[in-house]
Structures are given as structure tokens and as C-alpha cells.
Amino acid sequence: xxxxxxxxxxxxxIQQLRRLSEADRFAIKVVANxxxxxxxxxxxxxxxxxxNIPLDPIYQISFxxxxxxxxxHFHEFATLLKENAxxxxxxxxxxxxxxxxxPHPAGQQTLNVPKLDARPIEGVQxxxxxxxxxxxxxxxxxxxxxxFCFRWPQFVREKELRIAASxxxxxxxxxxxxxxxxxxxxxxxxxxxxxxxxxxxxLTPLLREEFSHIQNIRIGTKALSYWPxxxxxxxxxxxxxxxxxxxxEKGRQLALMVHFNHxxxxxxxxxxKAISRLRSAGVILRSQSPILAHVNDAPDVWRIMWQKQLxxxxxxxxxxxxxxxxxxxxxxxxxxxxxxxxxxALRQVSGLARTVRGPSMxxxxxxxxxxxxxxxxxxKVMVLxxxxxxxxxxxxxxxxxxxxPDATWLDHLRPAxxxxxxxxxxxxxxxxxx
Ligand SMILES: *Cc1c(COP(=O)(O)O)cnc(C)c1O
Ligand code: SF4
Numbered sequence: 001x002x003x004x005x006x007x008x009x010x011x012x013x014i015q016q017l018r019r020l021s022e023a024d025r026f027a028i029k030v031v032a033n034x035x036x037x038x039x040x041x042x043x044x045x046x047x048x049x050x051x052n053i054p055l056d057p058i059y060q061i062s063f064x065x066x067x068x069x070x071x072x073h074f075h076e077f078a079t080l081l082k083e084n085a086x087x088x089x090x091x092x093x094x095x096x097x098x099x100x101x102x103p104h105p106a107g108q109q110t111l112n113v114p115k116l117d118a119r120p121i122e123g124v125q126x127x128x129x130x131x132x133x134x135x136x137x138x139x140x141x142x143x144x145x146x147x148f149c150f151r152w153p154q155f156v157r158e159k160e161l162r163i164a165a166s167x168x169x170x171x172x173x174x175x176x177x178x179x180x181x182x183x184x185x186x187x188x189x190x191x192x193x194x195x196x197x198x199x200x201x202x203l204t205p206l207l208r209e210e211f212s213h214i215q216n217i218r219i220g221t222k223a224l225s226y227w228p229x230x231x232x233x234x235x236x237x238x239x240x241x242x243x244x245x246x247x248x249e250k251g252r253q254l255a256l257m258v259h260f261n262h263x264x265x266x267x268x269x270x271x272x273k274a275i276s277r278l279r280s281a282g283v284i285l286r287s288q289s290p291i292l293a294h295v296n297d298a299p300d301v302w303r304i305m306w307q308k309q310l311x312x313x314x315x316x317x318x319x320x321x322x323x324x325x326x327x328x329x330x331x332x333x334x335x336x337x338x339x340x341x342x343x344x345a346l347r348q349v350s351g352l353a354r355t356v357r358g359p360s361m362x363x364x365x366x367x368x369x370x371x372x373x374x375x376x377x378x379x380k381v382m383v384l385x386x387x388x389x390x391x392x393x394x395x396x397x398x399x400x401x402x403x404x405p406d407a408t409w410l411d412h413l414r415p416a417x418x419x420x421x422x423x424x425x426x427x428x429x430x431x432x433x434x
Pocket of ligand 1: 125127128131132133185362367387388
């Protein structure tokens with residue numbers, strides 16, 4: 001299959017959308033003017049079940065839906081479009097809305113940016129001791145844009161919202177200065193939109209002796225789901241597999257942090273072939289996904305997805321709560337409900353698939369998991385723990401919040417048992433004010 005992407009200007013050319021009413025197509029255009037929109041031939045032709053729109057989960061994650069904007073923002077923009085407002089006026093209105101959508105949650109543009117010789121390193125984040133994140137500039141787009149994506153500022157026009165590295169020397173120098181770092185996570189966007197030759201230029205230097213502490217090279221990608229041909233028939237697919245093999249031969253782990261939101265994405269022949277090719281090359285596959293209203297908010301969706309992943313050799317890794325950014329209102333689910341779905345699904349799968357952790361919030365202090373609901377001395381509480389902590393002493397520390405069935409994020413939770421603050425708050429606030 002040949003890669004062809006469709007963006008906002010091509011909405012009228014997508015044959016399958018003709019089954020929608022004029023008003024529905026207009027609504028897609030309105031939302032696509034504000035949130036990034038991009039979809040490709042494979043997603044349209046092989047993933048979406050067009051007999052089941054708008055409910056189809058893949059349609060929901062790839063095509064803008066009217067409810068993704070607040071009705072105020074929606075009407076504001078619909079009016080601009082109807083009046084044929086000039087493009088700079090539309091852009092200004094979109095920029096204004098972006099600023100209201102919390103583009104950089106969890107301290108990404110401040111606390112996470114490491115320094116080398118007192119200068120911040122562009123396109124690198126270091127939040128958890130063992131793992132450094134790298135955002136190569138050429139990897140800041142995707143084969144298709146997810147409507148729920150928390151990385152959406154990477155894809156809009158405003159440059160100051162973007163995180164991206166244009167050269168890797170600072171990254172290498174930083175990694176050499178950090179012997180306790182074991183993992184480099186290449187992320188984006190989707191780094192696999194890059195040509196193999198470019199990816200090789202970034203990764204090959206890390207295989208030298210002076211980087212022997214970088215044992216795990218991880219690549220965060222949704223290519224298996226949105227463009228499995230990246231591993232099959234793209235002109236440099238074989239080179240990519242060979243690059244991965246080289247990493248493995250050098251004794252490092254090459255882990256793809258793959259992203260699947262629904263078992264439907266695991267059903268096609270190309271995705272299954274691609275998975276098997278990657279496994280033959282010695283690549284480890286670990287899967288992660290947010291839990292999303294309209295997409296996967298039912299235990300059976302997760303049960304089937306984890307069972308299929310296990311069968312195909314993918315290790316279920318993370319279930320995330322929807323982050324506090326972008327079209328969050330459309331997708332978010334109370335944490336308690338997320339946990340109930342997680343638990344019901346987990347109960348029905350083999351222990352081999354119970355490797356998945358969650359539901360987890362990626363928030364300022366760390367990755368915080370809701371472990372469950374408990375009753376202590378007649379008081380209902382939420383049991384939480386740090387899976388990852390901005391301070392390593394917080395990791396694996398359980399703590400308690402008052403039961404709140406509506407809370408969707410950490411900032412809605414209050415300490416249980418009449419405590420004034422959570423155990424980490426003083427240390428965290430000290431970090432913030434530094
Ligand atoms: C999730 C995450 C990591 C990786 O954490 P693991 O638990 O090792 O998978 C690293 N850095 C940031 C900023 C993250 O959000
Ligand atoms: S593939 Fe990942 S980075 Fe790209 S839009 Fe989807 S969630 Fe965001």
C-alpha cells in the first residue's frame with residue numbers, strides 16, 4: 001500500500017465521508033481547524049468500520065468529533081468558517097483556543113528540561129532518574145493524528161509550544177554525564193516517521209562503548225497500528241529491521257513502546273505480519289494506551305486486546321488516565337471507573353497479561369497509579385502509589401486519598417484521614433519553586 005495522508009484540505013475528497021450529512025462534514029472541518037487532523041489510506045481502508053460510524057472506535061480516535069471542542073469554542077469557530085474569515089484571523093482564533101487547552105501539562109517545558117553547562121538542552125527531557133526522553137526534530141509528526149493526543153502541541157503551527165531537538169550532540173554529552181541513566185526513550189510525535197537512515201544516525205553512536213550504560217533503547221510509536229507497512233514494504237523497511245537487529249546484536253535491548261487503543265487495530269494481516277517480523281529481529285514489544293470514553297471504556301475491549309497482544313507476543317505495559325490537556329473533556333473517565341474497568345478486564349486474563357499497570361496518571365510529581373478502593377475503619381479511601389516519581393524515594397510508596405467517584409485527575413483528590421497534604425507535596429513544591 002502506498003502512503004497517502006489526508007489533512008484538513010482533503011476532507012471533501014475522502015469518499016467514505018460522503019455518507020455523512022453536510023452538517024456533520026462541516027463539524028469535522030470546524031474541529032480540524034483547531035485540533036490537529038491527519039489520517040492515512042490504511043486507517044481509512046482497513047481499520048475503520050464505516051458501517052459503524054460515528055461509533056467505530058478507530059473513527060473516534062482519528063476523525064474530529066463535534067464534542068471535542070466546548071460548545072463556545074465550536075460556535076466561535078463555526079461562525080468564522082461560515083463567514084469565510086481570512087486564514088490569519090482563523091489562525092489567531094485557533095491559537096487563542098490552544099492556550100486555553102493546557103498545552104504543556106505536568107511541567108514538561110520547565111521541570112523536565114535538563115541542563116548542560118547551565119544551558120537547557122532542546123528536545124530532551126529527564127524526569128525519572130533512569131530514563132531520558134529524546135524528541136528528534138524530524139520525528140514530530142505521526143502517520144495519523146489521534147484525536148485524544150496529549151502531544152498535540154507538537155503538530156500545531158505555534159512553534160513556541162513545540163519540544164524538538166535539532167541536533168544530538170547535546171544529548172550525547174548529557175548522557176555521558178549521567179551514568180545512572182539506563183534507558184533512552186525516543187519519542188515524538190512518532191519517531192518512525194523518520195527515514196531509517198536518519199534514525200540510524202541518531203542511534204548508532206549510542207552503541208559505542210562510552211554509552212554502555214544505555215542498555216535499553218526504547219522507541220515510542222503507533223506505526224504498528226497506523227502504518228504497519230513501515231516494517232513491511234516501505235522502501236527502507238528492511239533497513240529498519242536490520243538497524244534493530246544491530247542494536248540487539250550489540251547486547252542492548254530494543255524495545256518498541258507500541259500504542260494500541262482497541263483490539264480492532266490488531267486484526268489486520270499487515271499488523272500481524274509486522275509484529276512477527278519485529279519479534280524475529282529480537283525487538284521487545286510493550287504496549288500502552290489511555291483509557292478513553294467513546295473508544296475503550298468497557299472491560300471486554302481491554303480483555304480481548306490484552307489476550308490478543310499476549311498471543312502475538314506483545315507485553316501489556318501501561319493503562320493511562322486521559323491527561324489534563326487538549327480534548328480531555330470528551331474522553332475523560334473518572335479514575336474509579338477506570339480502575340473498575342481495569343480490574344474486571346485483568347481478572348479475566350492469564351497472569352502473563354497481568355503485567356499491565358494502571359490506571360496511571362502522568363502528572364507533575366510522577367506516574368501515579370490508582371491501586372484500588374479500600375475501606376479503612378469504616379472510611380472509604382482510594383489507594384494510590386507512585387509507579388514513577390520525580391524523586392526516586394517516592395517510587396512504590398502507597399498513599400491514600402478520600403474516596404471521590406468523580407475525580408479524573410490528581411488535582412481533584414484530597415488526602416484521606418483528615419491529613420492536610422499528601423506525603424510528597426512539600427518536596428514537590430520545593431522543586432517547583434527552585
Ligand atoms: C513514562 C515516562 C517514562 C518511562 O517510565 P517507565 O516506567 O520506565 O516506563 C520516562 N519519562 C517520562 C517523562 C515518562 O512520562
Ligand atoms: S501517534 Fe502518539 S504522538 Fe501521534 S497523535 Fe497519536 S498519541 Fe499523539
